[in-house]
Amino acid sequence: MLRLVVCVSGGGTNLQAIIDAIADGRIRNARIVRVISNNPGAYALERAKKAGIEGVCVSPKSFETRDLFNDALLEAIKEADPGLVVLAGFLVAIPPQVVKAYPGQIINIHPALIPSFCGKGYYGLKVHERALERGVKVSGATCHFVDEGLDSGPIILQKAVEVKDGDTPEVLQRRIMEEAEWVIMPRAIDLIAQGRVVIEGRNTRILPEK
Ligand code: GAR
Numbered sequence: 755m756l757r758l759v760v761c762v763s764g765g766g767t768n769l770q771a772i773i774d775a776i777a778d779g780r781i782r783n784a785r786i787v788r789v790i791s792n793n794p795g796a797y798a799l800e801r802a803k804k805a806g807i808e809g810v811c812v813s814p815k816s817f818e819t820r821d822l823f824n825d826a827l828l829e830a831i832k833e834a835d836p837g838l839v840v841l842a843g844f845l846v847a848i849p850p851q852v853v854k855a856y857p858g859q860i861i862n863i864h865p866a867l868i869p870s871f872c873g874k875g876y877y878g879l880k881v882h883e884r885a886l887e888r889g890v891k892v893s894g895a896t897c898h899f900v901d902e903g904l905d906s907g908p909i910i911l912q913k914a915v916e917v918k919d920g921d922t923p924e925v926l927q928r929r930i931m932e933e934a935e936w937v938i939m940p941r942a943i944d945l946i947a948q949g950r951v952v953i954e955g956r957n958t959r960i961l962p963e964k
């Protein structure tokens with residue numbers, strides 16, 4: 755059974771998608787052992803509670819320096835002994851010590867087709883604002899492994915989503931969540947839990963079902 759720690763910052767709809775996918779068997783052989791939020795007010799913590807999952811808050815505001823916060827975050831992850839760390843709308847740059855402790859064992863969902871609209875400053879609604887400003891006709895989501903860079907690790911799954919005339923950032927965000935994020939994030943976790951994702955340098959290869 756793959757032990758998942760899910761890190762969140764806000765509404766937690768991606769966390770909910772994972773909880774639902776485990777419940778209905780789309781994610782096999784995995785369970786969430788802890789949810790970690792950097793934000794005490796995150797509704798995601800409420801979702802964890804409702805699902806009977808332990809939720810903990812590690813807020814940067816409770817620490818004097820960023821280093822102390824980073825160490826506390828690593829400790830909160832380690833305590834839960836995960837096989838996979840899932841960043842599901844975790845809007846904190848993942849500290850290098852965490853990446854080092856879990857090489858190839860951290861995945862993130864990004865609300866655009868990487869390498870478009872990613873990297874520094876591209877998070878949450880801002881991603882969709884920039885995509886609409888640029889006038890793209892297609893956007894989407896990417897699930898990828900996390901390395902030392904920002905949105906730069908090996909891509910596991912991507913899904914394209916149509917941009918429609920009159921879209922606002924909120925409308926586009928919702929469509930990308932529904933059609934892409936809530937689909938590919940659970941799918942990627944299932945593939946990893948089945949041992950079907952192999953990292954090859956900057957790429958990944960998905961092995962056929964046994
Ligand atoms: C999601 O759209 C996720 O892709 C994005 O934040 C939102 C969180 O929503 N993540 C990033 O922008 C990471 N760079 P949620 O809390 O409802 O899952």
